[in-house]
Amino acid sequence: SEVAGPSPGTPASGTYSPSPAIGPSISSPALGAGSSSSPGLSAMSSTIAPGGGRQPIISFYQAADGRYLFFEPFFTRLLLHEHGGRWDGLPAVLEDLRLDRLTEISVSEDARRRHKFLQHLPLGTVVLLAEVDLRNHLGTDTKNYFAEEFSKRRQQRKKEQIRSKREERIGKSRAAEDEERYYQALNVSHNVPIQQLPTAEDFVPMPSGLRS
Numbered sequence: 558s559e560v561a562g563p564s565p566g567t568p569a570s571g572t573y574s575p576s577p578a579i580g581p582s583i584s585s586p587a588l589g590a591g592s593s594s595s596p597g598l599s600a601m602s603s604t605i606a607p608g609g610g611r612q613p614i615i616s617f618y619q620a621a622d623g624r625y626l627f628f629e630p631f632f633t634r635l636l637l638h639e640h641g642g643r644w645d646g647l648p649a650v651l652e653d654l655r656l657d658r659l660t661e662i663s664v665s666e667d668a669r670r671r672h673k674f675l676q677h678l679p680l681g682t683v684v685l686l687a688e689v690d691l692r693n694h695l696g697t698d699t700k701n702y703f704a705e706e707f708s709k710r711r712q713q714r715k716k717e718q719i720r721s722k723r724e725e726r727i728g729k730s731r732a733a734e735d736e737e738r739y740y741q742a743l744n745v746s747h748n749v750p751i752q753q754l755p756t757a758e759d760f761v762p763m764p765s766g767l768r769s
Contacts, residue, residue, distance in 0.1 A: 616644045617674035618651070625684040627674060629660070631706070635691055639699045648694070655690040662686060 618633060620626035640646035662668055664675050664682040675684065692700075700707070 615673050615676065619674075621650070625678070625682060626659075627672075627684060627686055629686040629688050630672065631710075632687075632689055632691060635695060635699060635703060638702060639695050651694065656687055657690055658688040660686045660688075 618628040636647055637644070662684060664678045664680055664684060666680070669676050675682075678684065
């Protein structure tokens with residue numbers, strides 16, 4: 558589900574650091590505390606595991622303060638292309654990135670398969686995937702290479718905005734109709750008969766012997 562984040566144009570404070578996680582069961586080390594950071598996609602390479610076997614190294618961008626906030630994979634692909642596909646060529650820290658959107662997901666087996674950088678997190682963990690503005694970090698070649706993808710994402714964003722506004726209008730209309738029906742029900746006049754007060758003609762005279 559989508560989570561409300563800073564409005565477009567609002568820079569996110571703090572830094573964004575790439576964080577390695579060795580193996581699916583080892584969590585990433587904590588990065589600089591006291592700052593907010595961003596996520597990324599997973600890049601995998603091989604290393605020697607303690608037991609002597611080959612074990613993957615999973616690298617990704619995570620919030621520098623340790624929060625479960627990661628780059629949405631597409632944005633890591635952009636950085637990797639910009640830096641020749643080499644993780645060791647990526648910036649160690651990305652500062653003052655503008656957060657465009659945050660999407661909340663829960664770690665599941667399917668999420669682990671799609672996003673290798675989530676493999677070290679327990680099932681059910683709630684994480685945030687961030688879409689960020691990387692324009693100042695990308696050259697013309699990278700922007701041209703991903704031009705079609707940028708266009709598709711813009712069109713998808715517009716469709717989502719239109720759908721969201723339409724659902725909001727429908728919701729407001731229904732709420733207004735419900736409110737109108739409520740107040741109409743309160744104002745319905747009910748024909749309640751009013752009992753007239755008795756008059757002298759309504760009383761039967763008492764027998765003369767019973768009068769005091």
